[in-house]
Amino acid sequence: MKNKDVGHEIHAISNLIGRKIEEQKRNSGIEGITPIQSWILRFLQENRHRDVFQKDVEQEFSITRSTVTGILKLMEKNGFIRRISVPEDARLKKLVITDKGEAICLTVYHNIRQMEELMVRGMTPKEVDTMFELLEKVKKNLM
Numbered sequence: 001m002k003n004k005d006v007g008h009e010i011h012a013i014s015n016l017i018g019r020k021i022e023e024q025k026r027n028s029g030i031e032g033i034t035p036i037q038s039w040i041l042r043f044l045q046e047n048r049h050r051d052v053f054q055k056d057v058e059q060e061f062s063i064t065r066s067t068v069t070g071i072l073k074l075m076e077k078n079g080f081i082r083r084i085s086v087p088e089d090a091r092l093k094k095l096v097i098t099d100k101g102e103a104i105c106l107t108v109y110h111n112i113r114q115m116e117e118l119m120v121r122g123m124t125p126k127e128v129d130t131m132f133e134l135l136e137k138v139k140k141n142l143m
Helices: 006-028 035-046 054-061 065-077 099-119 125-142
Strands: 081-086 089-097
Touching: 006 035, 006 099, 035 054, 035 065, 035 081, 035 089, 035 099, 054 065, 054 089, 065 081, 089 099
Parallel strands: none
Antiparallel strands: 081 089
16 A cells, blocks of 8 residues: 555545535535534534533534634624523623524535535445544544
């Protein structure tokens, strides 16, 4: 096997995913939302039964506080989410999807499902499991 750089391959895959997501957004009429905003909306919707805070988003997506702050400010400005103070600590802001965010969440979810199916097309369930195990090892090595 030719000597390859893992980082190069992961970066290339990330770029391909980003392009495909942009294509899906154009085709489904949900422009004005970034890929990470799509993932965050999905995360908020899947966790709507509990309070979700900025720290949860940071941990879920392995991104820094300053990056998440910028993303959430833009999402709030665009009307996708609201940040609501909690009574016990006004510094904590609970993240809540707005009606506008909910309206696009179904389309986003459909697009994500299509992307997931496309990425594992031609793989056996065992290969998919192995890929997740290996990716988890890469993440742990980088933490």
